[in-house]
Amino acid sequence: MKAKVVFKTYDQSQLILLPPSYDDLVPLNHPVRTVNTIIDQIDIAELERSYKGGGTSSYHPRMLLKVTIYAYLRNMYSSRRIEQALLENVHFMWLSGQSKPDHNTINDFRGKRLKGKFKNIFNQVVLLLADQGILSLKELFVDGTKIEANANRYTFVWGKSIKAGKERIKKQLKELWSYVEKVYAEEQMLPNQPYFGEIDPEKVAQTIDTINEALKDKKIDKKVKQKLDYAKKNWPKNLQKYNEQEAILGKRNSYSKTDPDATFMRMKDDAMQNGQLKPGYNLQASTNNQFITNYTLAQTTADTTTLKDHLKDHIESYDQTPQTLTADAGYGSEENYTDLEEKNITAFVKYNYFHKEQRDKKHRENPFHPDNLFYNKETDTYYCPMGQAMKKVGSYHSETTTGFKQQIHRYQATNCKGCPLRGSCHKAKGNRAIERNHHLVRLKEKARTLLLSEEGIAHRKRRCWDVEAVFGNIKQNMGFKRFMLRGMDKVTTEIGLIAMAHNLRKFSIV
Incomplete structure (x- = not known):
């Protein structure tokens, strides 16, 4: 005999004595409560002072800040979608206290009110997390990624x-x-x-x-x-x-004509997989324990020239200098090594050909390579594999695109004629000459020693899953591959919201 089917009571006209509170509908461990609790602890006096007063009343900036950050945490970047969520989503209703700002108000708050003020809010949250031992500002892992601008790809x-x-x-x-x-x-x-x-x-x-x-x-x-x-x-x-x-x-x-602040860059994650040039910004991020501790945007395609400004921004933001910094070979330059050394920061930063030196035995043991020639520092003389002295014949200064001055020394052998090793040593018609930057040679030797140390190997391993995982989360899980706003000021605020959303989402599940 078939058992009787019993359904739960369903009566839309059933009245209840007391309507439920929105607070009862939001779980205690929900991320929206994390956003609410954290932002309630932040000083937003600077943001409040941007309101002139007079006329009709304004929506409270703390409420708009919470709603905007939570929207980004939920991968919701359109102001119209946020407006809709405030009318339909119980979590947004609870967070806003049933305030219903329209999309123009939300967009104006995000694009204008937060301009130049959000970085301070972000830094306060990072300091709160640091105080709780969630992250450290002493060890930084730095990398960059390119994000497409909200601009026409063909108006270059x-x-x-x-x-x-x-x-x-x-x-x-x-x-x-x-x-x-x-x-x-x-x-x-x-x-x-x-x-x-x-x-x-x-x-x-x-x-x-x-x-x-x-x-x-x-x-x-x-x-x-x-x-x-x-x-x-x-x-x-x-x-x-x-x-x-x-x-x-x-x-x-x-x-780009449609966003003049955007520069055309090759995007690695292009859908066509052919490295198309698109207008974009170069995002530089410092992380620790997969939390973003600092972010800056650059208009240059190479990471090399961005590190000094990024590090300067970090130090000014937190009034403290990190103890260590780990980055890949894209940041290994004489200017960056010099800056890190002057700031007394232990730098686990690779240089070009670092991996080739370690993996390629021929390169490492090549007796003719300038790096492998014997150098007598006292007499300022190099010696070729045949033992012939290569004395300094001159020096000159060069300048990088950023204005950094380099000193190059030139050394030349006196007689290569008839040398049995000449064919393997060099192809020049005259006597062999080499150019050496002694300052850079010393810095690379220092970097090599640090990178091959136990601590250096541990930092290099950690960099891969610390900072690169953050970019993977932003682009894949959060689906943020293209800016919604235009102009350096606005996109800086927008990437700050993304960074804040990333940190609070991760904090809510720690």
């Missing part, structure tokens, strides 16, 4: 194109003047040659006027006349545009 401006455009105008001006010289070839009086040194709108306009004046009463080629008319109408205007674009570029080589 290239520095090389601007330079080529200016050179093209300069070349065509000279060709027009050559035509003037040809017209006056049979006359004794040739007009004064205009100045072709500077390419700016005013001087180009003056040069075109000079050429037109010289050809005013002459019979000239129809195509030349058309070119002069086009040049007078367009070239000064084009040069003005080039100058404006160069001002936006600064030291970069590209930018």
Whole structure:
């Protein structure tokens, strides 16, 4: 006999004596309570002072801050979706106290109110976590990743194109003047040659006027006349545009017209897997125990030039210098090693070819490699494998793109003729010469010793799962691969919200 089916009571019209409180509907260990508790402990006086007062009342910034951070923790980045959640999601209703700001208010708060103020809020939360022993500010693991900007991928401006455009105008001006010289070839009086040194709108306009004046009463080629008319109408205007674009570029080589602060970069995680160039920002992050302790955004594609500013920002934020810093070979440069040494930071930072030195026995034992030549520091002399002295023949200074000065010394052998090892030693026609940067050689030797120590090996192993796991969480689990906002100030706030959401989500499950 079939058992009787019993259903739980379902009656939508059933009244209850007391409506349930939202607080009863939110579990005690829910992440929304973590956000609420942490943000209640934060000083937001600076944020409150940004409100002028007068007129209608404003939504409380602490409530908006909680809602925005919790939305990012829930992978909700659209202001319209946040607005909808405040009407439908019981956790948002509880967190906001049933306040219902619309998407414009949320977007204005995120893009304008938090601009320049969120970093202080983020730092306060990190210090709270540090006080509880969740993370340490003494050991940093640094890495970078590129995040696509909210910009059109095809509205690019290239520095090389601007330079080529200016050179093209300069070349065509000279060709027009050559035509003037040809017209006056049979006359004794040739007009004064205009100045072709500077390419700016005013001087180009003056040069075109000079050429037109010289050809005013002459019979000239129809195509030349058309070119002069086009040049007078367009070239000064084009040069003005080039100058404006160069001002936006600064030291970069590209930018996007729809987000001028974004630079075109190769994205490793491109869907096409072909390393397409896209407008983006270079996110630099310091982590400890997989918590983000500091974040900065750079407009340069290489990580090498970002470390000094990133470290400076960390020290200014927390008024303390870390004891150790671990990073991969993308940060190994003379400038970075020098800066870390001056700050008395133990640096477990790889340099180019570090792994090749360890794995490639031929490279390590190659007697002809400059790194393996014997050097007598007292006499400042290198010795080739045949024992011939290579004395210093000169030195010079070079400067990096960031303005860092390097000193290079040049050493040369006196007689390589007839040497039985010459074919293996070098391919130059004359005597072998090498260039050495003694300061960099010393710094690399120091880095090598640290990296191969027990502590260095432990830090190198830890870096892989500490900082790289954070980027994996942000891009894969949180689904944040493209900014919603535009402009350096706004995207800096947005990546700060992502970093805060990452930390609080991880803290809620620790």
